[in-house]
């Protein structure tokens with residue numbers, strides 16, 4: 169039986185596509201030839217929103233050029249080395265996916281698997297067992313599923329998992345490190361923000377783990393062979409299996425509405441403005457008083473600065489406090505601007521200008537304490 173095509177639900181487009189279903193969508197495995205993260209996320213979303221998994225299961229295999237993929241509820245500035253990304257691996261993209269969970273790094277040495285099922289058949293353990301069995305039988309590699317559903321060799325992670333559950337459909341997607349550049353991975357996931365400021369946020373945080381490539385266990389292994397092994401095992405274990413298809417070209421004719429979905433994934437609104445609100449601050453010691461510090465803090469909501477203020481011992485100093493009028497003129501300048509590396513640099517400049525400054529002397533002198 170073919171998969172029925174529904175309307176595009178992703179990002180609430182209400183777009184309606186096929187009236188009859190092309191042969192293309194009667195397969196069980198799709199291998200995407202595309203290596204652009206935004207197009208692949210759009211394709212994954214398109215499948216999730218448009219195919220009917222009531223009686224069918226689908227596996228999508230995909231790879232990306234260097235990119236960092238954060239979870240739906242994460243803060244990109246905390247999770248990655250955002251100022252350095254353009255210089256890592258010749259340019260590393262930043263993307264936010266639609267599923268929860270932590271941040272991972274992809275390059276062409278990493279394979280992604282998305283298991284689409286109906287909500288009832290959704291089973292992450294079964295999928296991870298399939299991968300683990302496949303690695304064992306084809307490459308003699310022993311791996312184990314941890315309680316948090318990482319796939320590990322010893323205590324080294326080879327696969328991270330996340331998922332999306334809808335009313336009827338669901339997907340479980342995971343990575344598989346075959347031959348990823350580990351230096352690029354660790355540089356890209358380094359948190360540059362926490363090194364210079366303190367942060368308060370409700371955004372979900374990644375769980376850092378030591379990682380290993382399959383290549384380190386079996387030097388002959390390549391992504392292509394891992395794909396072939398997985399396809400074979402999926403075929404054996406999926407009752408409704410019907411062939412696989414390589415998707416060479418992702419276009420509007422085949423996937424109506426996909427350009428719109430991709431544009432959403434690329435948008436500043438999705439990548440940055442969706443970040444849960446956060447506050448960062450710097451503690452600046454006051455002159456001649458080792459016990460007192462001024463706290464310069466900056467609040468960000470919807471990706472934009474909403475407030476900057478100066479606090480001493482839980483008291484907010486305002487523009488009306490003696491000597492602070494000009495200072496507030498300076499910091500209020502930041503309000504309303506999008507949070508960025510440049511803005512952070514500006515904030516740090518203001519903070520370092522405050523240290524040992526006349527303003528600090530005035531604060532002490534004017535008995536603000």
Ligand SMILES: Nc1ncnc2c1ncn2[C@@H]1O[C@H](COP(=O)(O)OC(=O)CCCC[C@@H]2CCSS2)[C@@H](O)[C@H]1O
Nearest residue numbers: 270271272273327328329330341342343374375376377
């Ligand atoms: N590619 C890859 N594979 C496995 N583990 C990784 C990878 N990149 C980084 N890491 C390690 O995992 C933690 C984060 O672990 P954490 O458990 O916090 O997050 C995840 O695993 C999320 C997996 C998302 C999978 C999706 C599938 C398709 S699109 S992305 C990170 O700090 C590194 O230590």
